[in-house]
Amino acid sequence: MTMTDRDVLAGLAVTRLTPALGAEVRGVSLATATEELAVAVRALLTEHLVLFFPDQHLDLAQHVAFGRFFGPLEQHPHLKNAYLDHPEVFELAASKGGIADEWHTDLTFLQQPSVMSILNMVRCADAGGDTLWTSLEAAYDGLSPALQELCEGLSALHDATAHGRPEASALHPVVRVHPLTGRKSLYVNEHFTRRLVELTHAESDMLLGYLTRWVTNPRFSVRHHWTQGTIAMWDNRCTQHCVVNDFGGERIIQRVTIMGDTVEGLGPRWAPHTARRGALTYHDHQLKAALRERSRAAQAER
Numbered sequence: 421m422t423m424t425d426r427d428v429l430a431g432l433a434v435t436r437l438t439p440a441l442g443a444e445v446r447g448v449s450l451a452t453a454t455e456e457l458a459v460a461v462r463a464l465l466t467e468h469l470v471l472f473f474p475d476q477h478l479d480l481a482q483h484v485a486f487g488r489f490f491g492p493l494e495q496h497p498h499l500k501n502a503y504l505d506h507p508e509v510f511e512l513a514a515s516k517g518g519i520a521d522e523w524h525t526d527l528t529f530l531q532q533p534s535v536m537s538i539l540n541m542v543r544c545a546d547a548g549g550d551t552l553w554t555s556l557e558a559a560y561d562g563l564s565p566a567l568q569e570l571c572e573g574l575s576a577l578h579d580a581t582a583h584g585r586p587e588a589s590a591l592h593p594v595v596r597v598h599p600l601t602g603r604k605s606l607y608v609n610e611h612f613t614r615r616l617v618e619l620t621h622a623e624s625d626m627l628l629g630y631l632t633r634w635v636t637n638p639r640f641s642v643r644h645h646w647t648q649g650t651i652a653m654w655d656n657r658c659t660q661h662c663v664v665n666d667f668g669g670e671r672i673i674q675r676v677t678i679m680g681d682t683v684e685g686l687g688p689r690w691a692p693h694t695a696r697r698g699a700l701t702y703h704d705h706q707l708k709a710a711l712r713e714r715s716r717a718a719q720a721e722r
């Protein structure tokens with residue numbers, strides 16, 4: 421870190437929220453952010469994985485401008501908000517769509533899932549509607565060495581069935597290596613991850629069920645109670661989040677997402693496992709189709 425970064429950081433009031441992840445940051449206005457501040461925020465995000473900035477009240481243009489400090493912005497692949505002035509902003513209102521109440525990392529059905537998301541709490545629920553985040557690094561660290569080693573050799577099929585688009589899919593390593601820190605994360609989630617590729621369907625069900633519950637252990641997580649105007653940003657490469665669906669009335673969030681990068685892991689140690697015949701064969705259709713598609717894409721690139 422340079423002297424300039426330290427100076428900027430010194431002006432920020434940072435409060436660590438749990439041992440696993442999360443920090444609240446005060447003493448800064450994101451509406452007038454500079455590159456210098458963005459460098460400091462980036463360093464804080466690498467350390468804490470999710471940051472909360474209360475009392476910011478950014479408008480759409482300020483939200484987009486702040487997001488652009490961290491990379492090119494991308495639109496949501498399946499959801500559009502044509503009534504907003506800025507196509508980069510994705511709005512989710514409780515009255516207009518689903519509530520993200522399953523644990524997930526954003527958009528892991530893409531080959532390059534978003535690097536980072538920045539959320540503006542435009543209108544809070546009257547009561548409830550908290551969001552939880554969990555550290556996938558802490559979840560990986562908490563596994564036994566034996567299970568860590570098994571997971572490092574596996575890959576997983578992710579798809580957008582949750583958006584009604586099961587054909588949108590991607591294969592990712594089960595243990596992701598963070599490009600900045602080299603830290604390992606347990607990169608599977610109940611919302612988008614369908615199948616562990618190198619195991620039988622039944623084995624995959626068992627282990628995937630265990631792992632996706634394991635990452636939600638409260639000691640890996642932080643729970644945030646919202647106030648209107650708070651900006652939250654998270655590293656989407658090593659966290660999951662989930663909204664508590666316990667509220668009535670309107671709750672409106674707006675989000676910008678930073679364009680994704682390739683998910684790096686150690687590489688699968690075994691060939692994909694698909695049943696050759698028998699009653700369980702139908703479970704493997706989607707996996708076979710995804711593998712065929714990947715093979716076609718690889719040949720087209722040659």
Ligand SMILES: [Fe+2]
Binds near residue numbers: 520524525526
């Ligand atoms: Fe999300």
